[in-house]
Amino acid sequence: MTRPHEIEGDRRTDRPTLARRLSIRLFAITALAVMGAEIFIFVPSIANFRREWLETKLETVSVATLVSEFGENGVPLTPEQETELLRALDARLIAIRKPDSTRLLARVADLGTVDEQIDLPAEGMFEAVAAAFETLVWGGDRLLRLVGPIGDGSFAGEIVIDERPLRAAMLVYSRTILLLSLAIASFAGALVFGAISLFLLRPIRRMTGAMVRFAADPEDPARVIVPxxxxxxxxxxxxxxxxxxxxxxxxxxxxxxxxxxxxxxxxxxxxxxxxxxxxxxxxxxxxxxxxxxxxxxxxxxxxxxxxxxxxxxxxxxxxxxAESRPVRRRILLARLVDEIFEMQLVAPERRIELVNAVPPALEIDVDPEQFFRALSNLVRNAIQAVEGDDEAEALVRRVRVEAQAQADGGVRIAVDDTGPGLSDGARANLFKAFRGSTRAGGTGLGLAIAAEIVQAHGSRIRLCDTTRTGARFEIDLPGNSGAPAISPP
Structure with missing residues (x-):
């Protein structure tokens, strides 16, 4: 058989791989959780970035409006000035929409066909998110017409732009968010990793090591963990x-x-x-x-x-x-009790009264030798209980054995005494060898043997709680073969 100390080395070296360690798993879970939270933050933020970028483009139309006013006073823009203005605003067309008219400020000669028109005031949150991801994933080659209020809102601006600068700015913003999210996730994961290792894994490893050391020599009190x-x-x-x-x-x-x-x-x-x-x-x-x-x-x-x-x-x-299997015979219980009393060496000066209250004609179906041992142990314990109390001459020292037939065909046998009763320690370990002794210096084997014999007969033995002094043990013999059991006190 393998001894505990022979496998101690194997237990110590049986450590999980790096990928299976709890701290690494917690680090990965924490990082993924932070990245997931950043995704939820990124979705509305990229839509907001697109909107702000487009609004900035519309605000540049305000500058073009000032140029337009100078043009109305007789200073029109030359083609070269229009080209410079469009290049400065990175646009292909700039126009001003008033309530009663629309005025073109500048445009390129090869404007081409507009692919999509964006009306910022009418665009909702979900439409903005969808449009942002459409530009981010599939956009870049389209021509956009952007319409929105400018200045104090009394008139609107119109501008036609390429989608490529917008997509490039969104990609730069997304990359910045990704790097920042990775940094936050790594920091949070490292923080959780350190906290878990310090406050959880280190004590667990300490307890595991204590278990391994204790398993190598369980009887060594020095190997008990110090909490x-x-x-x-x-x-x-x-x-x-x-x-x-x-x-x-x-x-x-x-x-x-x-x-x-x-x-x-x-x-x-x-x-x-x-x-x-x-x-x-x-x-x-x-x-x-x-x-x-x-x-x-x-x-x-x-x-x-x-x-x-x-x-x-x-x-x-x-x-x-355990005890051998009982060989049952019909016996007269009263005569068995008389024989038990004869075997007890009680000095006359002790004045111990042994009372046999069993009906003379009562028969029971038990193994004679085994049941003699069981009742003899109970009687001997009772005699020792009343013998130990010898301070007063007026004390009643009596051990009584009685029996009564039950309605179900069984028999209840009782052994009681007038001694001081059982201590709490004896009650807590009743029927346990070397623990359930009813007196100082006893071994507790008498009750353990009696309980085992009673169990083998399919019967029950218990300590009864009574209002009288002393102790009373009862044995219930069933009318037919029953399951063995010991009732707690």
Whole structure:
């Protein structure tokens, strides 16, 4: 099996290519977003540039109007002056439109056919945008007639021009806008790139490196990430990661200790089984002695040794998998409880009352040996709970086992005591081995074993909350085979 430290180097070198890095992608997305916004700005701005350029051309007609006035006073423009005027205005025809007449100021001899007439006051926004892109994309060779108000608006000017200067000016303007947009997009992308790298990617890389280092040796507490003091989402993620790594490291150490404990128990179990076998032979010989006291206690001793041998043979079953499948038999529950009480070594001076309140004729369908273990663990825990409280002589120390048939054909078995009850820590880890102990110094294995046996029988075990002192555990045996479950306290 591959160990974590064997793949650490591969993880560190498995970095995304430049094109797949998040920072590069964010830079490209930001730049494209800015360029897209600039396009929306460019569309109306190029139409406005065209309009302003054409209006400037119309304003030059005002100059020609002054020349026209001099012509009316007897100083007409010579052909050479008309040519110079048209060259200065870069036009082919200049005319003035009054309400009652139109006067031609200057024109070239080879005017040609006008391709398009532009009336600026009547041109809307959408028409201006369409005309601007038409000139920008397909224009350049057309002849335009431009008509619009000039001066104070009392008369209009008319001018015929080539489209090529207009298109050239629009291309220069578009190139300027493009270069400016690229500069803005690059700056915005670089700003986002730096911010993302500093505030997002660097902490993510730090957490990734911490995960890789932790995976190489999860049990080393020095490899748990040290959270920063950030109060944002990444700071919260670092703190949660640190908590998770600490819990995982502690859990792995506990699992390793449990594995070591299982190996030690296996070794002890091997030798203990041989010792118990020898003790069983001695107890068999003791049972042949005629002494009355020996004859009284010998059967109890023999049964105890027999069960101890069975337990040693099934110790590994709990650590490796689960209890063996129950071999069900019909038994009298009251007699089973009596046998459990006989096995409890309770000193008379402890004044602990063991009460068997099970109806004598009540039968249950369970595995006798397994259910003996389950109830024995519950009873032993109850006895230990009332034994530990020995401050006052007037205290009632009672362990009671009762059972009642249910309407659905099942049986409810209860084991309760008059002890101090369970602590919050025991309730939070109930039925968990080495965590759910009900007393100081306990292992919690008794409840874990009882819960596993009850589950194997398709039954439910739970801790009941009562208004009385002490603890009460209930086992619900179904009338027929049911799904195993453990109810929380």
């Amino acid at each position: 920063s003091r950030r109060q944002d989402e990444l700071g919260l993620a670092e703190r949660e990661l640190a908590d998770m790594q600490a819990i995982l490291a502690r859990t792995l150490r506990e699992q390793r200790h449990l594995a070591d404990l299982g190996l030690a128990v296996s070794k002890i179990n091997h030798d203990l089984r041989n010792i118990l076998a020898s003790a069983q032979l001695v107890s068999d010989r003791l049972s042949d002695l005629p002494d009355a006291q020996v004859q009284r206690f010998a059967p109890v001793l023999i049964r105890s040794l027999d069960r101890a041998l069975v337990y040693t043979q099934s110790v590994l079953a709990y650590g490796q998998a």
